[in-house]
Amino acid sequence: MTTAEKTLFTVLRADAPPVPSLPPFGQFIGGQFVASTSTEKVDVVNPATEEVLTQVPAGTAEDVDAAVEAAVAARDAWAATTPRDRSAVLLRIADIIEANREAFETLEAANTGKPAAVAEDDISSAIDTFRFSAGAARAYSTLGSDDYAENHTSVIHREPVGVVGVITPWNYPLLMAAWKIAPVLGAGNTLVLKPSEQTPLTTLKLAELIADEVPAGVLNIVTGPGRVVGNRLSEHPRVDLVAITGSVGSGQKVAAAAAGSVKRVHLELGGKAPVVVFADADLEAAAKGVRSAGFWNGGQECGAACRVLVHESVADKFTGLLVKEISEITVGTPGAEDAEIGSMISKAHYERVLAALDDVRKDGHTIAVGGNAIEGPGYFIEPTVITNVPAQAPITSNEIFGPVVSVETFSTDEEAVERANETIYGLAASVWTKDSARSLTVPRKLDFGTVWVNSHLVIATEMPWGGFKGSGYGRDLSSYALDDFSRTKHVMYNRG
Structure with missing residues (x-):
């Protein structure tokens, strides 16, 4: 160790605040927590103390299949809701997070080792994401209906893509979940989300608190390792789009698995x-x-x-x-x-x-x-x-x-x-x-x-976030995120 490398830093340690009530143990499928088909468990650790907070199921492909089935069953009814109705749900989710801010901040800090200022910013940003998406869901801007060919009137429909698979990382657990859940639901899709097996607690807590606000099957959460749960989501023939925030290597695996069913991929990588x-x-x-x-x-x-x-x-x-x-x-x-x-x-x-x-x-x-x-x-x-x-x-x-x-x-x-x-x-x-x-x-x-x-x-x-080259493609945040989780249909009427 050189002189410049001598230790200058110590860790300021504080008594850990009591962790708020943990979310139920199980997979969130069809609007309720259910037992996993796996008996294997994953330790959830507080990295600032090395203490085990709890355990969550190491989910299986069968768990994913059940979650996708629930999302498919809920898809048409949710897609048929009006933008105003979906907006109201997103605003209610934001209000629930706001009302439970202290619990979310404490749980996030305990699961990630974040200082209070970072955890507070994460939760505030998650609330803002839901509120913005609630407004953006009602304000699509598309090409106007008109005659672009003689005697033919063209109409552009913006439709949900269907069932979206989402894989979120460990660095911003609730915030990255919000970046996906808000525009995915706002655009009229249903989804199955796999949080990082290391940091699932705030995402599961969100599911617990909003279970009565979101129709059953619209939002489903399966915990477990990426090689099992993430891979099955990516390759599943009834998942219409898969979105991941993660490393370049993880994005490559998701894109490769998705290629088999030619589904759309949304990559926000390193x-x-x-x-x-x-x-x-x-x-x-x-x-x-x-x-x-x-x-x-x-x-x-x-x-x-x-x-x-x-x-x-x-x-x-x-x-x-x-x-x-x-x-x-x-x-x-x-x-x-x-x-x-x-x-x-x-x-x-x-x-x-x-x-x-x-x-x-x-x-x-x-x-x-x-x-x-x-x-x-x-x-x-x-x-x-x-x-x-x-x-x-x-x-x-x-x-x-x-x-x-x-x-x-x-x-x-x-x-x-x-x-x-x-x-x-x-x-x-x-x-x-x-x-x-x-x-x-x-x-x-x-x-x-x-x-x-x-x-x-x-x-x-309000501004898009996403990259080029090895950092992936697709945009989070802004109205561009709702575009990414929608599809465009052209209907042309012959008036002749």
């Missing part, structure tokens, strides 16, 4: 977001931006500001500012006052991040701050900044998905754009500059679905 800092940028603001956006949720965020490209003329100054910012980050358990970041999600992921840091050392890069596990219970890793990273080093392209930011330099605008685009990912990026012309031209050259200028990781429910 990222390696470049932060391009030009010489004229406000360096203090950029450093603070990376502190916030690079380490939000412990860096377990597909849009995290994890790869800084800074102009060589200001690299030393910027790096000094960044290291100072990161040295001041507080690490803590849920409930610890002022904690900014919490634990990694699991022992396995904790070990993957530490292995990536070992590779950084082997590659000879400089760890300017952090780089170590933090002693004590829980899967905590120090906020880390890696400097003097050469072009095309593995860390510039490998998604670590932890509290790790790398810094590399560039000489010209053209080089900055080329280097930013060389990653396989295309989810998000940011540009930091005071030059108005550059702020307009550079984002257009970056091959990413979202590009921020002088900020990073600011999300608006």
